[in-house]
Amino acid sequence: MKCIICGKNEAYKSGICRSCLSDKIQLKAENMDLTVCPKCGAVRVNKSWHYDDADRYIVRAAESHIKFDKNDKIARVESYHIGENEVSLDLIINDKNLGEVEKEVSVPLKISKESCPVCNKVTGSYYESVIQLRTYTTEYGKILEDAKDTIVKFMKGLNKNDPNSFISRIDTLREGLDIYLGKKEDAIKIDKLMELDYFCNMKITKSLAGRKDSKDLFRYTHLIRILDLVPGSVIYGGAYLMVKNIRSNTMDVIDTGNGNTLTVSSKEFFRGSYRVISKEPDREKFIVLSSHDGESQLMNSRTFEIMTFRREFSAKEIDLYKYEDKFYPL
Numbered sequence: 001m002k003c004i005i006c007g008k009n010e011a012y013k014s015g016i017c018r019s020c021l022s023d024k025i026q027l028k029a030e031n032m033d034l035t036v037c038p039k040c041g042a043v044r045v046n047k048s049w050h051y052d053d054a055d056r057y058i059v060r061a062a063e064s065h066i067k068f069d070k071n072d073k074i075a076r077v078e079s080y081h082i083g084e085n086e087v088s089l090d091l092i093i094n095d096k097n098l099g100e101v102e103k104e105v106s107v108p109l110k111i112s113k114e115s116c117p118v119c120n121k122v123t124g125s126y127y128e129s130v131i132q133l134r135t136y137t138t139e140y141g142k143i144l145e146d147a148k149d150t151i152v153k154f155m156k157g158l159n160k161n162d163p164n165s166f167i168s169r170i171d172t173l174r175e176g177l178d179i180y181l182g183k184k185e186d187a188i189k190i191d192k193l194m195e196l197d198y199f200c201n202m203k204i205t206k207s208l209a210g211r212k213d214s215k216d217l218f219r220y221t222h223l224i225r226i227l228d229l230v231p232g233s234v235i236y237g238g239a240y241l242m243v244k245n246i247r248s249n250t251m252d253v254i255d256t257g258n259g260n261t262l263t264v265s266s267k268e269f270f271r272g273s274y275r276v277i278s279k280e281p282d283r284e285k286f287i288v289l290s291s292h293d294g295e296s297q298l299m300n301s302r303t304f305e306i307m308t309f310r311r312e313f314s315a316k317e318i319d320l321y322k323y324e325d326k327f328y329p330l
């Protein structure tokens with residue numbers, strides 16, 4: 001059956017084709033202003049900035065710029081295209097008499113460029129908190145670089161969901177790293193992250209940064225001190241202790257006086273009066289000549305000296321760690 005209006009197209013509803021149905025719906029599109037941040041691509045719609053899923057807000061704003069008969073309403077948007085000068089919408093209009101009718105409309109678009117508040121903060125080196133990464137020995141080391149990489153990766157993940165979670169800048173100092181954060185709450189998250197990965201402790205201080213709306217504004221400094229010892233390092237804490245292994249919140253040490261293995265927690269260590277005797281281990285490689293009946297014959301691979309060790313070893317070569325002329329297996 002042909003359309004009763006145009007007589008050309010096949011009838012779609014009530015004897016009328018799709019094109020003629022669409023012509024019966026009268027729409028008027030008003031001009032729409034849109035602000036885009038040239039740095040991050042965020043858009044401002046109706047005085048609010050949007051950083052994620054910006055298209056959804058643009059389309060919603062475009063719908064509000066369409067005027068039509070009071071008996072009609074937009075049922076849904078089938079598809080859309082956001083161009084430089086217009087927003088094109090394929091709509092389904094719910095008409096009181098005709099039901100759902102397909103309709104295309106273009107909303108004139110004027111785009112202006114303006115830096116968003118977040119990018120202004122980043123550009124202006126804005127920060128609410130500082131992560132101070134330091135080592136226990138106050139020496140700059142690779143462990144700080146590893147911690148920095150962990151923090152940068154973590155912050156990139158946060159930034160995907162919250163543009164205010166950003167690193168303003170990173171300063172490399174002789175004694176460590178200072179990482180400036182745009183959001184103070186992120187520093188607390190980083191504290192917890194570091195506790196999971198490193199044997200460390202934290203100290204938080206705050207300083208007055210100014211006033212806004214009659215309220216004091218504070219900036220927070222999170223000092224994270226990471227233990228930068230390795231197996232074979234020697235410390236003193238009531239006895240001379242050799243580090244056996246280090247985990248995120250505990251450390252096993254060997255009492256060099258009696259050979260017993262002790263476990264020291266990070267809280268106990270940093271609250272105690274431990275001091276570093278030797279950071280770099282004195283390590284020697286030995287060849288196992290024989291090992292049975294609870295003893296082993298070992299030969300120093302550097303000096304070729306042979307020694308007897310009261311312990312059996314299954315490996316052909318082992319490393320022993322030396323402190324005051326005595327060797328310890330770790």
